[in-house]
Amino acid sequence: MRCPYCGSLETQVKDSRPAGDQSAIRRRRACPDCGGRFTTFERVQLRELTVLKKSGRRVPFEREKLMRSIEVALRKRPVEPDRVERMANGIVRQLESQGESEIPSGRIGELVMEGLRGLDSVAYVRFASVYRNFREARDFNTLIDELSNGDGEAPEDETTQPPAIARSPGVA
Ligand SMILES: [Zn+2]
Numbered sequence: 581m582r583c584p585y586c587g588s589l590e591t592q593v594k595d596s597r598p599a600g601d602q603s604a605i606r607r608r609r610a611c612p613d614c615g616g617r618f619t620t621f622e623r624v625q626l627r628e629l630t631v632l633k634k635s636g637r638r639v640p641f642e643r644e645k646l647m648r649s650i651e652v653a654l655r656k657r658p659v660e661p662d663r664v665e666r667m668a669n670g671i672v673r674q675l676e677s678q679g680e681s682e683i684p685s686g687r688i689g690e691l692v693m694e695g696l697r698g699l700d701s702v703a704y705v706r707f708a709s710v711y712r713n714f715r716e717a718r719d720f721n722t723l724i725d726e727l728s729n730g731d732g733e734a735p736e737d738e739t740t741q742p743p744a745i746a747r748s749p750g751v752a
Pocket residue numbers: 583584585586587588611612613614615616
């Protein structure tokens with residue numbers, strides 16, 4: 581594993597342990613050339629996946645990008661990292677076990693929405709409002725109604741205001 585700081589190829593594993601829900605191995609590595617320390621994760625990958633973007637462009641599926649878009653939605657929300665990890669694993673497993681190796685980006689967005697809905701209603705609304713690209717307050721209120729009538733917890737006051745999120749979730 582190349583050192584991310586100096587590019588040396590001589591990095592050493594200092595420690596290995598199970599991570600998350602035991603579906604990954606976390607390794608602490610050290611670089612003898614520059615003293616840099618970093619962490620790598622080893623995960624099962626059932627198959628190579630390609631994301632088909634709306635623009636028609638194809639890019640390799642990256643779990644890190646999926647995690648980032650989930651984390652943006654969950655920012656400052658009281659959700660256990662283990663639950664987030666399990667949700668991301670569940671999404672990746674669903675994608676890997678479907679018939680096609682090419683996945684429309686919209687499919688990933690739908691799975692993230694489903695997952696967040698069960699995890700945290702505020703994060704769900706944040707993600708959905710960006711993902712569905714709401715243009716009118718009416719769309720937002722429809723979503724709030726869906727949530728209130730659903731089996732999830734009632735949305736908190738924070739969610740009655742449209743969220744001020746400029747960043748795209750990164751999966752669209
Ligand atoms: Zn180094």
